Amino acid sequence: MPFSIEAYKRRVNARSAKSRKAKASTLPDENFEGFQKKYLDFCVEKTLDPDHALLKALRTSSFVLTLDGLSGEELASHLAFLQRCSELSQLMLSLGSLAVDRELRKKFDRLGLKKAPAFAKESTAKIIKAVCVACEQSPRLIRLQLKGILITEKQAQHLARTLVKCTQLESINWANSRLGDQGLAEVSVVVGKLPRLVYLNLSVCRLTEKARDHLAKIITLHGALQDESAWSSSLRSQSSVVIVDKPPSLVLDLSHNALGDATVQTLCDALYHDKWTLAIRLCHNRLTCNSYALLHKTLQQSNSTLAVIKVAEEEESNAMKAATHDLSGLAARRIGVLQRFAAESNERRLFLCHLFLEWQVERELVLRICGETGSEVDAPSVGAVSTDSKRSSHQKPKVNAWEEETQNRRSPHPEAVTFLVGRLAVLEQDHRKTLDYVTRLEQENQQLRDELRAVRESQSSVIAPAEEQIIAQLEDAIAHLANQVELLTLEKQSRGVKPALGS
Numbered sequence: 492m493p494f495s496i497e498a499y500k501r502r503v504n505a506r507s508a509k510s511r512k513a514k515a516s517t518l519p520d521e522n523f524e525g526f527q528k529k530y531l532d533f534c535v536e537k538t539l540d541p542d543h544a545l546l547k548a549l550r551t552s553s554f555v556l557t558l559d560g561l562s563g564e565e566l567a568s569h570l571a572f573l574q575r576c577s578e579l580s581q582l583m584l585s586l587g588s589l590a591v592d593r594e595l596r597k598k599f600d601r602l603g604l605k606k607a608p609a610f611a612k613e614s615t616a617k618i619i620k621a622v623c624v625a626c627e628q629s630p631r632l633i634r635l636q637l638k639g640i641l642i643t644e645k646q647a648q649h650l651a652r653t654l655v656k657c658t659q660l661e662s663i664n665w666a667n668s669r670l671g672d673q674g675l676a677e678v679s680v681v682v683g684k685l686p687r688l689v690y691l692n693l694s695v696c697r698l699t700e701k702a703r704d705h706l707a708k709i710i711t712l713h714g715a716l717q718d719e720s721a722w723s724s725s726l727r728s729q730s731s732v733v734i735v736d737k738p739p740s741l742v743l744d745l746s747h748n749a750l751g752d753a754t755v756q757t758l759c760d761a762l763y764h765d766k767w768t769l770a771i772r773l774c775h776n777r778l779t780c781n782s783y784a785l786l787h788k789t790l791q792q793s794n795s796t797l798a799v800i801k802v803a804e805e806e807e808s809n810a811m812k813a814a815t816h817d818l819s820g821l822a823a824r825r826i827g828v829l830q831r832f833a834a835e836s837n838e839r840r841l842f843l844c845h846l847f848l849e850w851q852v853e854r855e856l857v858l859r860i861c862g863e864t865g866s867e868v869d870a871p872s873v874g875a876v877s878t879d880s881k882r883s884s885h886q887k888p889k890v891n892a893w894e895e896e897t898q899n900r901r902s903p904h905p906e907a908v909t910f911l912v913g914r915l916a917v918l919e920q921d922h923r924k925t926l927d928y929v930t931r932l933e934q935e936n937q938q939l940r941d942e943l944r945a946v947r948e949s950q951s952s953v954i955a956p957a958e959e960q961i962i963a964q965l966e967d968a969i970a971h972l973a974n975q976v977e978l979l980t981l982e983k984q985s986r987g988v989k990p991a992l993g994s
Contacts, residue, residue, distance in 0.1 A: 496534050496541060503535070524550055530572060537568045545569075553581035554625070558609035558618070558640075559589035562602055566609055570621040577628035584618065586610065587639035587667065612641065619646040623653040632657045636664040647674035651681045661687050666744070667695040672702040679705035683712025686720070690842070692744040694772075703754040706745070707761035710768055713741055717767045738831035739769040739796045742846065746774040746801075755782035759789040762797060769832060770799035772850055778802060787818060798825040801850050822856055829860045848915050857916075 523531060526549035534541045548555035554576055556569060586609050589595075599605065608614050618640055626632055635657070642650070642665065654660065663682065670678075675698060682691065691709070698706075721737065755778060762768060786800055799822045822829065833840040847857045 496531075496539070499531055500535055526550070526552060526576070529575070533568075533572050533575075539565065539568050542569070548581070548583075551581075552579055553583070554579055555581065555583045556585075557589050558584060558586045559607050560595050560598070561607065561609060562598070562604070563608040563614075566614060567617075570617055573621045574624040576625050579625060579629040579632055581634040581636075582622065582625055582629070582632060583634065583636035583638075583664075584622070584640060585636065585638040609640075615641040615643075616646065619649060623649050626653045626657055630656050631659045633659055634662040634664075635660060636662075637668055638664055639667045642668040642670045642674055644671070644673045644677060647677040651678045654678070654681045654685070658685065659687055660685050662690040663688070664690070664692040665696060666692045670696040670698070672697075672699055672705070675702050675705045679708045680712065683709040684716060685713075686716055688713060689740050689839075690742045690744075690846075693748070694744050695747040698745065698748040698750060700749075700751055700753045702748075703750070703757040706743075706754065707757045710741070710743075710758070710761040710765055714765045714767045738828060738835070739767045739798075740832060741768045742770045743768070744772045746772045746776070748776055750776040750778070752777075752779055752782045752785075755785055759785050762789055763793045765794060766796045768797050769828070770801070770846075771797065772801040774801055774804050783818060790818075790821060795825075796828055798822055798828040799847075799850075799852070801852070804851060822852065822860075826856070826859060833860055844915060848919050854916050 527546055530546060530549055531541060533539070542556060545554065545556050554573060558566060561569065586607070599607075609618065619637075619642065622635075622637065626635070635654075647670065670693065675693070675696070682688065717737070750773065754776075755773075758771075783802060786802070790797060790800070800818050802818055829843065833843050843860055844857055847860070848854075
């Protein structure tokens with residue numbers, strides 16, 4: 492049953508009346524928590540119907556909103572509420588991902604709109620402004636998504652000034668934002684210096700060869716920051732510490748752009764001594780066999796930590812798959828790196844499952860990565876343990892803070908992960924079947940429309956002479972009747988004027 496703001500008003504009024512009658516404070520609401528109550532009170536104030544997905548997400552201090560179905564007034568109200576939010580953990584806005592169904596089409600027709608107001612340039616500027624205000628008030632923000640929202644160069648400057656304060660960011664999704672080379676130039680330094688960054692999605696951002704230096708800058712700055720962190724922690728450690736190296740964690744999605752061989756050359760230079768980049772996706776770019784050979788050479792000679800390099804999709808040609816065969820088998824050879832990353836926490840394990848299913852990585856490999864927690868992942872290597880001869884036999888070895896956090900967050904439930912991976916794969920397959928079915932229906936619908944149009948044209952062009960004569964007679968009769976009606980009208984008007992002149 493859809494949530495009604497009128498029902499919420501009645502419940503609030505009834506509770507306040509009961510509280511006044513009992514001369515006691517209002518009873519705590521068992522259904523809604525702090526952020527949710529603020530949102531519902533805001534909806535009452537603005538006489539606005541609440542968004543159900545947003546209302547549910549606010550329970551976990553997350554702001555999740557799809558802008559496709561909002562009118563201009565609803566968009567302005569939700570942006571005003573966003574600017575009031577503070578201490579958010581996730582801020583996820585999406586535009587263009589919602590299909591225009593019949594109800595949404597009726598709503599736009601009633602409001603006189605052809606598409607959602609959020610697509611307008613002035614609206615995107617207001618959206619970015621509200622996002623910047625919310626980010627400044629949420630220094631512990633973990634996830635930022637602006638999917639499908641236009642980010643101009645000027646707005647990228649505002650985001651760059653804001654992201655400096657969000658040092659806890661782990662995920663940034665700017666897919667289909669049309670960020671461009673200049674926009675990436677504005678944010679590359681800030682993004683590269685985020686200490687906890689794990690995922691950066693720049694797909695469908697209209698990046699060209701001019702963006703190659705900025706992409707390399709992100710990899711280089713991120714690696715330098717992680718090297719500095721690892722070096723400082725090793726200096727603070729003692730000889731009796733069990734040293735466990737942190738696995739690489741940076742995942743880049745650069746698909747559906749206009750990147751070419753020059754970009755791959757620059758990325759290979761940045762990856763030559765890098766050990767913190769885990770996966771890169773370069774599908775649907777302008778790469779050639781030279782790029783594949785250069786990537787393979789770099790990964791064989793110098794880089795030993797980049798575990799996944801996705802350069803071809805399943806629907807691409809067999810020649811492309813043959814040229815990228817060596818790169819596609821990289822993940823199987825470096826599965827230990829992926830398992831170390833997945834063993835850090837259950838959240839990261841599920842993140843890899845969802846990501847690799849989206850990237851169309853082999854399901855068996857996903858199960859091996861995310862379903863197994865072998866002893867080679869849980870136990871530290873022999874060479875990494877440094878023992879002290881003077882240590883007492885009853886004294887336990889110390890561990891650093893990062894290993895303690897990893898031990899606490901590690902989850903030994905491979906069966907549940909295997910089930911989730913299988914379920915995600917089934918859902919992904921069903922989604923593809925649904926898309927194929929919808930495409931086939933659209934093609935059949937278009938074919939039927941063409942046939943109907945052809946039948947109508949043939950019927951209108953082929954008219955018998957007798958029918959033409961009848962149509963001509965009907966047209967003459969209608970014209971004659973129209974003339975008679977006009978004469979009668981003029982006669983009535985003239986009769987009404989004569990007495991007035993005589994008086």
